[in-house]
Structure formats: structure tokens, C-alpha cells
Amino acid sequence: MYGTQLPTARLRQLAQDVGFDLIGFARAEPIPPSSLMSWLEAGYDADMDWMGSRAEERLDVSVLLPGARTVLSFANNYYRDDAPSQGSPIARYARGRDYHSTLRDRMKAFRKTINAWYPGLGTYGGVDSGPMMEKVWAARGGLGYVGKNGCLITESHGSWVLLATLILDAEVDAYPEGPVADRCGSCRRCLMACPTGALVGNRQVDARACLSYQTIENRDRDVPEAFRFKLDNLIFGCDICQQVCPLNRKPVFAEDERFVPRAVASLGTLELAALTPEQYKELIPGTALARARYDGLRRNAVYALGVARQAHARPLLEKLSGDGSELVRSAARWALLQLEP
Ligand code: B12
Ligand code: SF4
Ligand code: SF4
Incomplete structure (x- = not known):
């Protein structure tokens, strides 16, 4: 473990300087296995085998980085509404430059600086495809909470954020006091709007029924016929359960040039x-x-x-x-x- 406690104010400023909108800090404590295990046992992971085969690393980040003490979560707002008037059939997060490289580049710049500030500091990072359970860390780090639509919802940008996660083997000088309040209340709009019933309750998503899975991950087989009928002007990803969410009603337009829609989005x-x-x-x-x-x-x-x-x-x-x-x-x-x- 790294000896010094890192100052959150300095890390927060650096996160902003490299281009992130939000940063959160969580203690690197193991994740109770129940939510991942019940999801896997129900078969909701479809054929994304690494969800289960890497469960040990997913639930305990010290398997990924021995001596892990803190997990940083970064978020970038990507909401833009400059798609063609008939609506793009491509989900919002995928219209600009690949977010994996955008967030990875920013995390690389962040790591380079902290490695220079704190020689010997151990880090392990990932964006999406890494084993970390990114929404859990973002929720623990105070960025928001996981809504009934299965997405992390922030106070400032709703759920229109993408996440990156960085494990450190150092403590920081402050962690959130408690969880961010759940604002779903009695609302069920996303559950009613999902065209395939993929939102199964308990904030879990059955990937087998999710059009995001069917259009992106299920790329080598036919889409089951019942789901094909739901692909109305929808060919890559699905935003329906975010679109209907009242907590997304006042989105912040992302000026970020990396999220400017590319030619394909028109x-x-x-x-x-x-x-x-x-x-x-x-x-x-x-x-x-x-x-x-x-x-x-x-x-x-x-x-x-x-x-x-x-x-x-x-x-x-x-x-x-x-x-x-x-x-x-x-x-x-x-x-x-x-x-x-
Ligand atoms: C597998 C996966 C999918 C699957 C399953 C979706 C899902 N919600 O699990 C499919 C292919 C369907 C999918 C779709 C999408 N995805 Co996706 N996906 C992932 C991935 C790789 C793993 C998620 C996972 O582990 N799921 C398994 C369940 C069991 O875990 P969980 O999602 O964390 O949810 C549980 C816990 O959060 C727990 N929980 C809630 N609060 C708390 C608090 C504490 C303290 C604890 C301990 C637990 C806990 O309750 C939840 C239910 O059990 C993550 C990246 C990553 N490495 O984490 C991206 C990720 C979740 N996806 C992302 C995105 C953008 C999408 C889409 C919006 C893309 C699109 N427009 O089509 C859709 C949204 C669909 C939806 N309604 O969720 C973003 C979400 C950003 C956000 N604001 O939430 C992520 C984080 C990628 C990223 N780096 O930005 N995705
Ligand atoms: S992304 Fe679409 S299909 Fe998947 S849970 Fe949300 S509304 Fe349902
Ligand atoms: S639509 Fe309603 S229930 Fe669903 S995530 Fe938003 S606030 Fe929560």
C-alpha cells in the first residue's frame, strides 16, 4: 500500500483538467456478491461469459490490484440533441468518437500526472470492458445511484454519462458519508416503456431481452423474431429507458468535441x-x-x-x-x- 493519503481536492482538479465532468472516491471494499450472483444465476448475462468467469475480480478489486485502497470513478456527459430530425437509429452514446478511447485517453493523462506526483503509486484502470463493476463504484463514490432502468443516474447530468474506473493502492483524504438518495420513488416509466420487458425489477437488466445486447453483442446470430419487431428505427443500442426517465428531462448539452456526432449519425x-x-x-x-x-x-x-x-x-x-x-x-x-x- 502507498504510504500517503492523497488529497481529493487536487485529484478533483486534475480530473477536470484532463476532461472529466465528474469524479468520485470510494473505499476499495469487496462488493457483496448477491447482485452479481443472482443476475448470473438467472442467466441475464446471455453469452457474455466474462461477467461470470471474472466474478472474483469483479467483486474484489484487490485481486486486480494487490493493496487496493480506493476506487476512483470518472464520468463524462455525452448528451447531445443534434441528430437528424427523424431521429438517428444509433443510440446517443455511440454517435461521436468511440467513448472507450475518449475516456481511456483522459484516464491515461490522469494516471501519467499522478504517477509523476506520487512515485511508486499502484494503479489499475478500465473503461467498460474492464472487469470492474463500474456502476457500483460510481454509486459508492457518490456520483449517483442505480435507477430502475439499470443505469447510474447523476444529479447533474441524469443518466447520460459514461464511466471510467481507476483503482489506487492509496487512501484519499475524504470519502462520501453515505449513499446518494434514490430518486425513483414510485415511478415505473422505464419499466413500462421498455419494449421487450428487459427491465426485470431490482434494477437488473436481462441482457437476453435488451435491444442493446441484441443489436451490439449478439452479432453472430439472428435476433430472435419477437425482438426484431421492436427494432423500429433502432439499429445500434437503445435509449428508450433513459429517454422516458423524468430525471433526464433537463439534460446538459455536451460541448465536448469528442461527442460531436460523426457523419454516420446522419x-x-x-x-x-x-x-x-x-x-x-x-x-x-x-x-x-x-x-x-x-x-x-x-x-x-x-x-x-x-x-x-x-x-x-x-x-x-x-x-x-x-x-x-x-x-x-x-x-x-x-x-x-x-x-x-
Ligand atoms: C453488461 C453490460 C451491459 C449489458 C447489461 C446491462 C446492465 N444494466 O447490466 C447490456 C448489453 C444489456 C448493456 C446495455 C447498456 N449499457 Co452497458 N454495460 C455492461 C457492463 C459491461 C457490465 C454491467 C454489469 O456488470 N451488469 C451486471 C449487474 C448485476 O451489475 P450492475 O449493472 O452493476 O447492477 C447492479 C449493481 O449496480 C447493484 N447496485 C446498485 N446500487 C448499488 C450500490 C452498491 C453500494 C452496491 C454494492 C450494489 C449496487 O444493483 C444492480 C442490479 O443488481 C458495464 C461496464 C462495467 N464494466 O461495469 C456497461 C455499462 C453499464 N453500460 C453502459 C451503457 C451506456 C449502456 C447502454 C445505455 C447503451 C445503449 N444506449 O444501448 C445500455 C443500457 C441498458 C440498461 N438499461 O442498463 C454504461 C452505463 C452508464 C450509466 N450511466 O449507467 C456502462 C457503465 C459502461 C461505461 N463504462 O460507461 N450493458
Ligand atoms: S435499453 Fe431498451 S431494451 Fe434495454 S432495457 Fe432499456 S428500453 Fe429495454
Ligand atoms: S424512469 Fe422513473 S423508475 Fe425509471 S429510472 Fe427514471 S425515475 Fe427511476
């Missing part, structure tokens, strides 16, 4: 379904959309065309029913059936 489903490999290479790398891959993205766009039942999509769908990808071919055959009277 495309509609027809253009995205028709994406050529050359256009893909020009538009997608450097954005979070790359995770769905070329065929996954086109598969989703093709489903959305079927759901919209637009006759003008027929020639494209007929062409795609002979596509080189079985995933796209099968989606196109299904979408053509939806166009039948």
Missing part, C-alpha cells in the same frame, strides 16, 4: 443497410459502432427496414437477400416477408 436505416465495405471503412472505425461489425450493423438495419415496412426498400432488400453474409441474407428474407400485404 444516416438513416436504408443508407446503413446499403453500406458498402468502402463506406464502412470510411465511416465506422473510431466509433463504438465497430463492435457490431459490418455484417451485424447491416443485419440490424435490414431488420429495421422490415419493421418499417417501407415499399421503397424492396429493391435493396432483394439485392441483400443474395448477400455474401448469411446473417444479412436471412435478415433480408425476413424483411421482405414483412413487406407482403
Whole structure:
């Protein structure tokens, strides 16, 4: 363990200087296993096997960083409303530059400075794909609470924030006194609005039913038919349960240039379904959309065309029913059936 207590005021200022909107500080105590284990036992992790296989590290950060004392949570607001008027079929968080690299770059700058200030300090960081349970740490660090929609909700920016997490083997001079108040009350809007019933209560999300999982992570198989019908102008991620949340009613516009929507965010489903490999290479790398891959993205766009039942999509769908990808071919055959009277 590092000998000195680090001053939170100095770390807070540094977080701001490197571009984060919020920072929280939590004691690196083990997480009670119940919420992760009950989620895994119910099968809500779908095929994201690392959720369970890395459970030990997820629940105890000292497995990741021996001598861990503090977990810092960083948040960046990403809310912007400059998508096309018909609404982009891409979820808000994915419209700008890939947030993983944005938050990672900022954390790298933060780490570089603290390593210079405190030689010998041990750190371990991650953004999203790291094993840390980021919402738990953000809640413990006082950034907000986990709402019924399964998202961390902050007082200042609602749930339109992305998280990064950094473990330190040092204590800091102040930790939050207690948890941030839960403001959901008797509201159930997100539960009512979720088109697939993926919000199962207890703030848990059944990933198998979540359109975010189906459009991003489930990229090698067909989307179950019942869920395809819900992909109305929605091809990458889903914002419905955040959009309806009253605590998101007064969002703060993110001036941050990293979150400015890229050219791909102005495309509609027809253009995205028709994406050529050359256009893909020009538009997608450097954005979070790359995770769905070329065929996954086109598969989703093709489903959305079927759901919209637009006759003008027929020639494209007929062409795609002979596509080189079985995933796209099968989606196109299904979408053509939806166009039948
Ligand atoms: C797996 C995963 C998913 C899955 C499952 C979603 C989920 N809510 O679990 C899928 C693929 C569906 C998904 C979707 C999305 N995701 Co996601 N996802 C993750 C990931 C990798 C792990 C989450 C996890 O462990 N879930 C398992 C459950 C059991 O744990 P949990 O989510 O932490 O929830 C429990 C605890 O928080 C506990 N709890 C609540 N309060 C407290 C307090 C204390 C003290 C303790 C001990 C416990 C506790 O109760 C919860 C229920 O049991 C995280 C990144 C990470 N490494 O943490 C991003 C993350 C949660 N995702 C994120 C985002 C942006 C999204 C989407 C909004 C993207 C989109 N627009 O499509 C959607 C939102 C869907 C939703 N309604 O939650 C952000 C969330 C930011 C925020 N404001 O909350 C994260 C943090 C990534 C990041 N670095 O920013 N995601
Ligand atoms: S992201 Fe969409 S599908 Fe997933 S829980 Fe929220 S509303 Fe339901
Ligand atoms: S919609 Fe209502 S219940 Fe759902 S997270 Fe927001 S305040 Fe909580």
C-alpha cells in the first residue's frame, strides 16, 4: 500500500483538467456478491461469459490490484440533441468518437500526472470492458445511484454519462458519508416503456431481452423474431429507458468535441443497410459502432427496414437477400416477408 493519503481536492482538479465532468472516491471494499450472483444465476448475462468467469475480480478489486485502497470513478456527459430530425437509429452514446478511447485517453493523462506526483503509486484502470463493476463504484463514490432502468443516474447530468474506473493502492483524504438518495420513488416509466420487458425489477437488466445486447453483442446470430419487431428505427443500442426517465428531462448539452456526432449519425436505416465495405471503412472505425461489425450493423438495419415496412426498400432488400453474409441474407428474407400485404 502507498504510504500517503492523497488529497481529493487536487485529484478533483486534475480530473477536470484532463476532461472529466465528474469524479468520485470510494473505499476499495469487496462488493457483496448477491447482485452479481443472482443476475448470473438467472442467466441475464446471455453469452457474455466474462461477467461470470471474472466474478472474483469483479467483486474484489484487490485481486486486480494487490493493496487496493480506493476506487476512483470518472464520468463524462455525452448528451447531445443534434441528430437528424427523424431521429438517428444509433443510440446517443455511440454517435461521436468511440467513448472507450475518449475516456481511456483522459484516464491515461490522469494516471501519467499522478504517477509523476506520487512515485511508486499502484494503479489499475478500465473503461467498460474492464472487469470492474463500474456502476457500483460510481454509486459508492457518490456520483449517483442505480435507477430502475439499470443505469447510474447523476444529479447533474441524469443518466447520460459514461464511466471510467481507476483503482489506487492509496487512501484519499475524504470519502462520501453515505449513499446518494434514490430518486425513483414510485415511478415505473422505464419499466413500462421498455419494449421487450428487459427491465426485470431490482434494477437488473436481462441482457437476453435488451435491444442493446441484441443489436451490439449478439452479432453472430439472428435476433430472435419477437425482438426484431421492436427494432423500429433502432439499429445500434437503445435509449428508450433513459429517454422516458423524468430525471433526464433537463439534460446538459455536451460541448465536448469528442461527442460531436460523426457523419454516420446522419444516416438513416436504408443508407446503413446499403453500406458498402468502402463506406464502412470510411465511416465506422473510431466509433463504438465497430463492435457490431459490418455484417451485424447491416443485419440490424435490414431488420429495421422490415419493421418499417417501407415499399421503397424492396429493391435493396432483394439485392441483400443474395448477400455474401448469411446473417444479412436471412435478415433480408425476413424483411421482405414483412413487406407482403
Ligand atoms: C453488461 C453490460 C451491459 C449489458 C447489461 C446491462 C446492465 N444494466 O447490466 C447490456 C448489453 C444489456 C448493456 C446495455 C447498456 N449499457 Co452497458 N454495460 C455492461 C457492463 C459491461 C457490465 C454491467 C454489469 O456488470 N451488469 C451486471 C449487474 C448485476 O451489475 P450492475 O449493472 O452493476 O447492477 C447492479 C449493481 O449496480 C447493484 N447496485 C446498485 N446500487 C448499488 C450500490 C452498491 C453500494 C452496491 C454494492 C450494489 C449496487 O444493483 C444492480 C442490479 O443488481 C458495464 C461496464 C462495467 N464494466 O461495469 C456497461 C455499462 C453499464 N453500460 C453502459 C451503457 C451506456 C449502456 C447502454 C445505455 C447503451 C445503449 N444506449 O444501448 C445500455 C443500457 C441498458 C440498461 N438499461 O442498463 C454504461 C452505463 C452508464 C450509466 N450511466 O449507467 C456502462 C457503465 C459502461 C461505461 N463504462 O460507461 N450493458
Ligand atoms: S435499453 Fe431498451 S431494451 Fe434495454 S432495457 Fe432499456 S428500453 Fe429495454
Ligand atoms: S424512469 Fe422513473 S423508475 Fe425509471 S429510472 Fe427514471 S425515475 Fe427511476
